[in-house]
Amino acid sequence: MLSRDALLDALARVAPASAPGQNVVSLGWVEGLAWRAENGQMTVNVSLGVPPDLGPSLEPLCREAEAALAAVPGVDRARVVLTAQRPPAAPAPTTPRGPIALPGIRRIVGVASGKGGVGKSTTAVNLAIALRDLGLSVAMLDADIYGPSLPRLLGVAGTRPASGSGRLKPVVAHDLSVMSIGFLVPEEDPVVWRGPMVAGALEQLLRDVDWGEHDVLVIDMPPGTGDAHLTLCQKVALDGVAIVSTPQDIALLDARKGLAMFQKMGVRVLGFIENMSYYLCPACGHRDDIFSTGGARRAAADLGTPFLGALPLDIQVREGADAGIPVGVSAPTGPHAHAYAEIARQIWAALNGEDGARAD
Numbered sequence: 001m002l003s004r005d006a007l008l009d010a011l012a013r014v015a016p017a018s019a020p021g022q023n024v025v026s027l028g029w030v031e032g033l034a035w036r037a038e039n040g041q042m043t044v045n046v047s048l049g050v051p052p053d054l055g056p057s058l059e060p061l062c063r064e065a066e067a068a069l070a071a072v073p074g075v076d077r078a079r080v081v082l083t084a085q086r087p088p089a090a091p092a093p094t095t096p097r098g099p100i101a102l103p104g105i106r107r108i109v110g111v112a113s114g115k116g117g118v119g120k121s122t123t124a125v126n127l128a129i130a131l132r133d134l135g136l137s138v139a140m141l142d143a144d145i146y147g148p149s150l151p152r153l154l155g156v157a158g159t160r161p162a163s164g165s166g167r168l169k170p171v172v173a174h175d176l177s178v179m180s181i182g183f184l185v186p187e188e189d190p191v192v193w194r195g196p197m198v199a200g201a202l203e204q205l206l207r208d209v210d211w212g213e214h215d216v217l218v219i220d221m222p223p224g225t226g227d228a229h230l231t232l233c234q235k236v237a238l239d240g241v242a243i244v245s246t247p248q249d250i251a252l253l254d255a256r257k258g259l260a261m262f263q264k265m266g267v268r269v270l271g272f273i274e275n276m277s278y279y280l281c282p283a284c285g286h287r288d289d290i291f292s293t294g295g296a297r298r299a300a301a302d303l304g305t306p307f308l309g310a311l312p313l314d315i316q317v318r319e320g321a322d323a324g325i326p327v328g329v330s331a332p333t334g335p336h337a338h339a340y341a342e343i344a345r346q347i348w349a350a351l352n353g354e355d356g357a358r359a360d
């Protein structure tokens with residue numbers, strides 16, 4: 001049985017030349033450590049938070065750490081990534097702002113869209129998986145009270161959360177700690193709540209849940225700009241939001257509205273993500289820009305907002321969503337997982353102020 005101690009012992013043998021007598025564990029560089037079976041192979045994911053100036057010179061150390069971990073009995077594969085260390089003054093491990101305190105959650109990121117059906121929830125789930133694969137401990141809140149989709153997308157529809165000492169425990173799916181109104185209300189019941197009830201339900205999902213300790217909480221926000229957004233922006237210490245859009249003009253118009261709303265609420269917009277951006281033929285690899293790709297990139301440039309990346313329209317993404325096994329889980333080394341990983345890395349860097357951007 002693999003244990004955290006065995007993995008830390010292996011990492012304690014990895015010593016950077018810049019710090020004689022020390023190792024990556026004693027230096028406090030091990031920020032994320034997670035392991036799980038991927039396609040029958042026990043895979044260990046580690047993120048090392050290193051001083052920003054040392055980053056580029058430490059790639060060989062990463063490979064050394066991967067070799068040390070792979071030598072631990074029971075480990076088939078190891079993946080080690082570097083992230084720049086947070087400044088020591090960062091207020092970890094709690095997020096103090098916002099009236100709803102979530103002690104134990106270090107960073108909170110929202111995934112939003114200006115309109116429905118652009119693939120926001122699918123993107124949020126795959127980003128959460130990609131953050132997990134950076135070695136981070138990840139929780140997810142489905143803030144779509146009217147149309148919760150996380151239970152289905154994560155293959156845990158029909159699960160009832162356990163409760164203990166008056167608080168609900170998140171449901172664990174693919175190593176993510178998840179809460180959704182969909183676990184509490186039968187899926188076929190249309191939720192016909194008025195605004196204040198939505199706000200109340202959301203607050204309960206945040207407050208009355210024993211979230212535990214996590215590096216990041218990913219909130220799948222409802223589409224559009226409504227009551228739930230106001231509640232989340234006012235009551236939760238959002239560190240930033242990413243806005244998902246498709247390349248079509250109409251969706252972008254809505255995305256711009258979303259951007260304006262968050263800016264008005266003083267929530268930092270981390271950037272735009274273009275979903276269903278292009279079509280990659282699975283047979284020949286040909287790329288087809290069916291929707292005149294690049295709209296979100298251009299809009300981001302116009303609006304002075306970062307562009308976080310483009311994701312293909314792909315049947316594997318949809319099939320994974322329908323089956324409750326996100327494509328990042330079923331094909332962790334495939335091109336989709338890679339595209340989500342690139343965006344997740346930028347988001348994590350931005351949340352930790354490593355992109356040079358100022359948190360508003």
Ligand SMILES: Nc1ncnc2c1ncn2[C@@H]1O[C@H](COP(=O)(O)OP(=O)(O)OP(=O)(O)O)[C@@H](O)[C@H]1O
Pocket residue numbers: 113115116117118119120121122123144147149222223275276311312313314315317318319321322
């Ligand atoms: N990149 C993609 N390639 C193929 N299909 C996708 C992709 N992204 C999402 N989809 C599919 O598009 C549909 C809508 O996705 P999803 O439910 O994630 O959208 P949404 O924006 O969250 O919708 P809503 O706001 O209405 O909840 C789903 O069938 C999903 O499988």
